Amino acid sequence: MSAVEMAHGHADPHHLHPVEHEGPAPKRIVTGFGFWIFLLSDIVMFSCFFATYAVLAGQTNGGPSGAQLFDLKNVAIETALLLLSSFTCGMASIAADLRNFLWFQVSMAVTAVLGAGFLVLEAIEFIDLVERGAGPSRSAFLSSFFSLVGCHGLHVTAGILWLLTMMAQVVAKGFRADIQRRILCFALFWHALDIIWVAVFSVVYLLGSAA
Secondary structure, eight states, rough: OHHHEEEEOOOOHHHHSOOOOOOOOOHHHHHHHHHHHHHHHHHHHHHHHHHHHHTTTTTTTTSSSHHHOOOHHHHHHHHHHHHHHHHHHHHHHHHHHHHHHHHHHHHHHHHHHHHHHHHHHHHHHHHHHHHHOOOSSSSSHHHHHHHHHHHHHHHHHHHHHHHHHHHHHHHOOOOOOHHHHHHHHHHHHHHHHHHHHHHHIIIIIHHHHHH
């Protein structure tokens, strides 16, 4: 406030309360927020599958139960592969932020290989169950099991296809701002799948084997 303004007892209101002109949020923030909304809706869907499984877990209709069917050694390997893929996905995100092309491609490729290994083991498990007469139509328990675990497997498959697309886009277009936003969304999606699998491993396999 100037001496003249003090003498007259008034001051410029813009001087005392500067007006801040805030623009829209960056696209990276908007995209991330919007994708979180999608992930939350996906989590709601998986919650319904978990609730259905919890209700039907004991409805074996005289057929085999989880304790008789589940191979925890195989499931432990699946879990290790998926958790390792989460680590390599994080490394790919860091490489993308640093615009390191080589490490991004290597990390994404390793993530894809680990995810594919997970899917192969899951497919072997499903084929083995069907050959043993424990297909999804055998009982309500197995229907809910195949629905929950199979839905997660479909998400992993979609994630791998998305991952390969991102690798190709970086080769073709580099680390543009829109590509960076898509990498961010992919990382959120992949880490969410890992969290859901931890719940599947705990609720379906560990509790099912104990029962």
